[in-house]
Amino acid sequence: MRDNRERIVDDACTAWEAGNATAALVDFADDVVFSVHAPEPAASVVGCGQGKAELARRLGAYLDNIQVRYYEVLRIVVRRDGTLRSSVRFIYRHKREPFEIEGTMSHVWRFAGDKVVRFEIYYDALRMRAFYDLVADHSDRRA
Numbered sequence: 121m122r123d124n125r126e127r128i129v130d131d132a133c134t135a136w137e138a139g140n141a142t143a144a145l146v147d148f149a150d151d152v153v154f155s156v157h158a159p160e161p162a163a164s165v166v167g168c169g170q171g172k173a174e175l176a177r178r179l180g181a182y183l184d185n186i187q188v189r190y191y192e193v194l195r196i197v198v199r200r201d202g203t204l205r206s207s208v209r210f211i212y213r214h215k216r217e218p219f220e221i222e223g224t225m226s227h228v229w230r231f232a233g234d235k236v237v238r239f240e241i242y243y244d245a246l247r248m249r250a251f252y253d254l255v256a257d258h259s260d261r262r263a
Contacts, residue, residue: 125231126196129206132236137191141179148172149235158245165252166241175239187213189220204229214255221251 128147135143145152150172156164166178190211197205206229211222225243229236 123198124234125202125204125229126198128231128234128236129196129204129227129229130193133191133193133206133208137188139183139188141176141183144179145172145176147234147236148175148239149232149237152236152239154239156241156243158243158248161246161249164245185215187215189213190222194224202231204231212251214251217255217258219251219255219258221248223247 132144132147135141135146151170152172152175153170154166154175155168156166158164165182166175169175169178188210190209192209194207194209199205204227206227207224208227209222209224211220213220223244225241228238228240228242230238
């Protein structure tokens with residue numbers, strides 16, 4: 121039987137797939153702590169920070185350039201400490217350039233009651249950086 125936290129994860133991922141950052145964050149605490157982990161040479165566009173409003177702003181800015189074409193939850197694991205770990209498969213497309221990237225990423229969700237209080241993303245940051253570099257190079261050549 122699925123608990124409410126698993127539904128929250130599914131709903132957030134469904135909203136993200138629809139390109140709706142506000143709906144994706146509906147069950148996040150106002151003071152949520154977030155981290156998109158990336159090694160230094162491939163620093164994350166969203167980065168790390170605190171606050172639902174700040175996360176919504178950063179995700180909205182990301183969606184200004186990227187269309188989420190596919191975002192499927194592959195697995196959710198509920199750990200003994202109440203933390204949820206999920207993995208998703210994604211396809212992103214740049215809105216102004218003819219490039220797509222697909223892959224998988226992992227999330228760590230920490231809850232207080234039915235609110236997400238900490239959200240972390242782990243992904244192949246070097247591969248994503250190569251995608252952004254390709255987009256930038258293509259844009260420069262057209263300019």
